[in-house]
Amino acid sequence: MALNVIVCVKQVPDTNEIKIDPVKNTLIREGVASILNHDDANALEEALKLKDIYPETKVTVLSMGPPQAKEMLIECLAKGADDAILLSDRALGGSDTWATSNALSSAIKKIGNYDIIFAGRQAIDGDTAQVGPQIAEKLDIPQVTYVRNFKISGETITVHRALEDGYETIEVKKPCLLTTIKELNKPRYMNIRGIFDATQKEIKVWSAKDIGVTDTEVGLDASPTNVFRSFTPALKGKGKLIDGETSNEIARILLLELKHKQLI
Amino acid sequence: MAVVVIKEKCKGCKMCIKACPFDAIQMEGKVAVITEKCTACNQCIEACPFDAIEKTESAKSMCDLSAYKDIWVFAEQRDGELMNVSKELIGEAHKLAGQLDNGTRVYALLIGDDVAGLSETCGAYGADGVYLIEDPKLRHYTTDAYTKVAADAMRLYRPEIVLYGATHIGRDLAPRIAARLDTGLTADCTRLDVKVSTYKDYAEKYTTLDTASLAGMLEAHKFLQTRPAFGGNLMATIICPNTRPQMATVRPGVMQKIDPKPAENLEVIRVTPTLEVRDIRTKVIEVVKTVKEMVSLTDAEIIVSGGRGLANPEGFKLLQAFAEKCGGTIAASRAAVDAGWIDHAFQVGQTGTTVKPRLYFACGISGAIQHLAGMQSSDIIIAINKDGEAPIFESADYSIVGDLYSIVPELIEEWENIQAHFE
Structure with a gap:
């Protein structure tokens, strides 16, 4: 089976590493690395697993972002992707999920001939989980989100879609879009050979014009949603320190305090 | 809208670069330049000591906004049971409609097979009416079927606002509908306001936002949707100024239910779906419960x-x-x-x-x-x-x-x- 698989990936700041300056109430961004979004790493891994089983499979990674996102795409190539495309253009800047999905779906149409599109469930910087389904809608193909188990047999794909209290088993035909969660697999590491091969490959950079989108479809002005205001949440402030000679004394002081305030 | 640097005013102090959460500002010579990473979050505008950064608003309207009215809540049911988050959202919609005080009504969008009995429940939690869509093909949630019947109903009846629970179903359905209707959707909101005045009160009490810029702002149709962004490091308030319906998902446990009381004069509007088997491209083989009960963290004291x-x-x-x-x-x-x-x-x-x-x-x-x-x-x-x-x-x-x-x-x-x- 020779499959054409497209994986949508995003370069994100590692939000785990970000802290708020408690005095100035601003973000401390210095030294925070840009990484391949976690859920997207699972999306790529599932595509690469298909390639392990069916070596004829072609895996194309697709991203939208500034030129620096090439670093992340090199990482994807080093892990085993065949082809990498970056949509990068100032005209795409400020796109919300609706506009982003216009750009990505237009690029996917240009790539053409795909069987499966994998995307991470959501990106850790925006946490919207919207772009995957919106790409599927614009391509008029079925979607399954929260995929935690994947099997393919001929034209039919069988997946487990995670629910809050279990999962559902779903059958879907190619072509389709699947969004992946971390329970699906464990992403592989790059190897030396892969890194060497990746440096020999070219990353294609496409502009808005290349994918045939205009300012009514992409960018800040085209986006239906806008940021009205943004701010850092106010922290509660340091509370009362409970201290004592022994753990027992500390426990007693705390419980007495809670009891006095009728909290317990 | 776009954020721009007024070159004449920029002194090259780089304060904006420090303030930008998205690494979207670079120096070109001695002047700051906003790059394509910009999401128009406004942090730099506040950080600039020289008022050299501004946001340009573009005046445009893509649809007749006045044709849209009322607040809808997607009444999510599983196995014939209404999800808690839907009750919470009906309560929130009820509160917002009361604040608007302009005849805005709250409707539950109830989709399924043989679910009419839940209409009363929706009414008890604060809905004025129910749009009821029933069909055996809607027994299990499928993206295709639910998107089609919900989007068709919204095209026909034109709600101004639609709320969904940010569940695994709500987050699958809402973006698909938003894309089909070419409108905006804000994910995982933790606060909703329909009035600038209530938003200002909230901002003053709980946030670091400088509310001076809100003074004198008209109370006109603004649906202010506040959500954590950037891993919760930043809160953003999102608007959807030019398209309708304005849609948001809200996480379970965030909004308050009202105490249920028997609904009076509940309006039930039956909508006949146009749905063919071939419209549904996924097949649910089985639904498996692995956690005995949903861990009820949201209700825990x-x-x-x-x-x-x-x-x-x-x-x-x-x-x-x-x-x-x-x-x-x-x-x-x-x-x-x-x-x-x-x-x-x-x-x-x-x-x-x-x-x-x-x-x-x-x-x-x-x-x-x-x-x-x-x-x-x-x-x-x-x-x-x-x-x-x-x-x-x-x-x-x-x-x-x-x-x-x-x-x-x-x-x-x-x-x-x-x-x-x-x-």
Whole structure:
């Protein structure tokens, strides 16, 4: 089976590493690395697993972002992707999920001939989980989100879609879009050979014009949603320190305090 | 809208570069330049000491906004049972409609097979009416079928606002509908306002936002949707000015239900769906429940939560013992879930559940911003951590710097003594 698989990936700041300056109430961004979004790493891994089983499979990674996102795409190539495309253009800047999905779906149409599109469930910087389904809608193909188990047999794909209290088993035909969660697999590491091969490959950079989108479809002005205001949440402030000679004394002081305030 | 630097005013101080959360500003020569990474979040505008950055508003309207009215809530049901989050959202919609005071009505969008009986439930929780769409093909949720019937109904009846629970179903359905209707959708909102005045009150009380810029702003149709972004490090208020309906998903446990009372004059509008078998391209083979019950963190009065500081899965046994003692339930931070010590269903935080119990015991939790985003509206937070510098102490009402393995057993031990002491 020779499959054409497209994986949508995003370069994100590692939000785990970000802290708020408690005095100035601003973000401390210095030294925070840009990484391949976690859920997207699972999306790529599932595509690469298909390639392990069916070596004829072609895996194309697709991203939208500034030129620096090439670093992340090199990482994807080093892990085993065949082809990498970056949509990068100032005209795409400020796109919300609706506009982003216009750009990505237009690029996917240009790539053409795909069987499966994998995307991470959501990106850790925006946490919207919207772009995957919106790409599927614009391509008029079925979607399954929260995929935690994947099997393919001929034209039919069988997946487990995670629910809050279990999962559902779903059958879907190619072509389709699947969004992946971390329970699906464990992403592989790059190897030396892969890194060497990746440096020999070219990353294609496409502009808005290349994918045939205009300012009514992409960018800040085209986006239906806008940021009205943004701010850092106010922290509660340091509370009362409970201290004592022994753990027992500390426990007693705390419980007495809670009891006095009728909290317990 | 776009954020631009007024070149003449820019002094090249780079304050904006420091303030930008998205690394979207660069220096070109001695002038700051906004790059394509910009999301128009406005942080730089506030940071600029020289008023050299401004936001340009573009005046345009793509649809006749006045044709849209009322607030709809997607009344999500599973196996014929209305989800709690839908009750919460009907309550929130009821509150917002009351604030608007312009005849806005609240409708539940009830989709399924043989679910008419839930209409009364929707009414009891505050809906004025129900749009009821029934078909045997709608028995199980499928993206294709639900998107089609919901989007068709919205095209026909034109709601001004639509709210969905941010569940695995709501987050599958809402973006698909938004794309089909070419309108905006804001994910995982934690606060909604329909009036600038209520938003201003909130901003002054709970945020660092300079509200001076809100003074004198018209109360006109503004649906202000506030959500955590950037892993909870930043809050953003989103608007959808030119397209309708304005749509948002809201996480379970965030909004308040109203006390149910029998609905009076409930309006039930039956909508006949146009739905063919071939419209549905996925097939649900089976639905498997693995967690006995959904872990009901959102309703818990007392939560005993554990993090990386537990150091091993056995730590949750200790927390469970304490939770049983005080009538609470256990929960976990992402670190503990990622370590494989406990199921994801117990996770509190940005990518887990949002909780607001009366008491939240944070045991061995450092207090990453993602975690705070899910629990900081708890009434009282008690932090127990060995590391006196842990950020959790910045958000705690009571701080105990110590080893949870020596403190928690004493809390269990002393619990009954204290209770007895007061009787």
